[in-house]
Amino acid sequence: MATQSARTSAGQRSIPWVLISRIGILIFCVLFLLVPLIGVVGEMIANPQLLVRQLIIGLTNGAYIALIAMGYTLVYGIVEMINFAHGEVYMIGAFIALTLIGLFDLTEKTPYSVRIPMLLLVLVITMFCTAMLNVVIERLAYRRLRNASKLAPLISAIGVSFVLQNVGLLWGYLRFPAMNGVMGVNAVAPKSFPSLLPNDNILAGLSSAFGENFKIRLAGKDLIVVIVSVSLLIALYLFIQRTRLGKAMRATAQDRSAAELMGIDVNRTISLAFLLGGAMAGAAGLLVGLYNGTAVFTMGFTAGLRSFTAAVLGGIGNIVGAMLGGLLIGLISALSDQYLSAKWTNAVVFGILVIILVLRPMGLLGEEGGQKA
């Protein structure tokens, strides 16, 4: 009896399920990715100016995606949990920024000499608030679960994300006179930001030089978003690489108990990771609000998943990887918006996420054995 069951189970094992599933994925990829891709490349070559315009959009999107992705990668690197609520922290950041803009009464008519320092102040306050929010979330919802099974903190994080989304919804009801009407009339509808960033084409001078056919547009706000994001990313990178606290973070990521034995306050280091991630998400919230001109309480979910995809693509836990991943995801979604259809962009991003997780879970820059499950 025993030998018979052993034989049957051995017989079942000889069916190469993994191979079959790999082949299935391959066929799927060829049919639904490679064939359309050839057509898309053809279109790209036919109209290079449009391609350049989309690449610029992709670059700006990539900059903010990289900012949000920092939060995922820092937290995952240290606590090995997916902070599912991180996208919502970014959304709350946008709402805080909008509220502050309303409170400071910044409009299109405010002169630049006032507007720039005020916007910087808004940036700092927003970053501070979201950083604190993230730390509080960690303290209340995740810390107790640090030694529980892996699914407990993830489920808790999903709960937090729902709560925050609801907070964003209720935020729309805050329509005090002091806020100068930034929240609009309908509480649930998307809120619009005043267009505070310059939207003039910087390359306007070039079109006179190259003639009528030159239609590439690079607005001032594209540059501003990229510059602010990149400087924040560089600052974060330097902080983690050069400072004592950064060193503590890297040590904790490598081996928590060893770091604890070396006298590193692990709880404080974890809080620091959440703090930095939250600050980056807040900055992204302000930048995206100013860049796209709208904020809505559902924006966190998609942005969060895109950024998480970026973090995984680059190799989760790897800071440079998250920057690279953010850039790639930004470019891919901008190209997909143009050449495929904006309706399918989310599906494309999720498809990429699935394919990376299945085929190369350690990501582009990650090391072998990256999936610590």
Add this chain to the structure above:
Amino acid sequence: MNKTTRAWLTGGIFGGLIALISAGLIGFLAGIIAGMITGLLIAQTTILRTPFEGFRRGVQSGLIAGVFVVVGQLLRGLLINPIIDPRHAGLQAVYTAALGGLMLSGLVAGLFGAINTLPVPRNRTMSLGLIILLVIAYPWLDQLLELRFMNEIIPVIVFVLMALGLNIVVGYAGLLDLGYAAFFAIGAYTTGLLASPHLGVNLSIWIAIWIAAAVAAIFGLILGAPTLPLRGDYLAIVTLGFGEIVPIAVNNLDKLSINILGYNIVKDFDLTGGPKGINPISRPWLPFIGEFRADSPIPWYYLILVIMALSIFFIMRLRDSRIGRAWMAMREDELAASSMGIDIVRTKLMAFSMGATFSGFAGAFYGSYISAIFPSSFAFDVSVMLLCMVILGGMGNITGVIVGGLIIQLADRLFLPQLSQLVQKLFEKSDISVLKELNFASDFRLLLFGLTLVIMMNIRPEGLLPSADVRAELHDGDDEPVVGAGVKQTA
């Protein structure tokens, strides 16, 4: 806290809240529910010797719980009703319902208490029988008390059925699936395509429902296969990705054109109806009853009860079968299970496809019941709500999942809207303009779900009624001995 106190307090709070929030003759139902909860809890916590003693204790606690119902009923009838509707008189009905609720609470709790004193296998059967009797008699009760809840109860049971399916994947096999609503969508859309004039294929729903379940199972295999090497949270994110892709695809496949190397194979083909969905889907037909109609929910109610009963039986047999034990072994330790000769690949795929089957079944029934399906009914929050139901009740325990599912679904579909109406009317009397605008049901729904998840995870990760294994696992480091670990049924 004394266990008896906890029993009547739980029952009383449930019954009292129900009576407070829904006005009218619901006081009777609130009494029955309060009595049932109290009686069942008493039965679990105290050792009673003779049926008479059990009955006495049950009646005592049931009456105390009934007092809550009376308080709720009186608060509503005497305090709140005059504020929101001054013309409303009907004090007679309030007193009748309050008194009826008190009596029924005592009586039902007494019955459950008395049953508890019988020897072990018989008291379980009797308790179960009493609950089944209540469930079967519900449409009659609904009519008698003029509740008109039937149209809400049926989707509630559909969702509980889905939660049972998800419990196979999450509770038994330990694979966190965040895209479970995708299979619901696949089941519903398969039925929509096969049993409606949309494509011109107009199969009977009795055939389509099986095909839908089979298609969902196949999709379970297809979507499960790539996730085989993944574990834990990576698996969760991949399933979430699938769960997002399916509604996007369904939403956008209304002008399908396939063009391979210049050949137009399909051009502007309307597969799923896009955001409009598919409408109408045909309804089941039975001899003696005729075609099921939208305006008479009773046949639907009994049909879903039969499906539910069969599913529970099937899931129980599945749990105790070889594959069920393999799931649980895999959940505990994949490596150890694998070295004991369990084929991990096959076991995982079985879990995915079995879970998907139930979801597909539920989707087919749901599509036929509401006679229309839209992509928006399968969004991420549906998956999370199902997960909430499984977690609140207790992963891996059928009774727990049913209880958790009922609590969440009833709260979502009956309790919240009623509470919302009540609060709305109260706010309209106030002078604060913001409060008048708030739509309680839709504006606080996510908050309540989110808080449920966070609080449950932090306070009681094993759920309200955990299975013994899961409880033991989650309280690994605790000093207190695991209560009830030995009670687990063996196959």
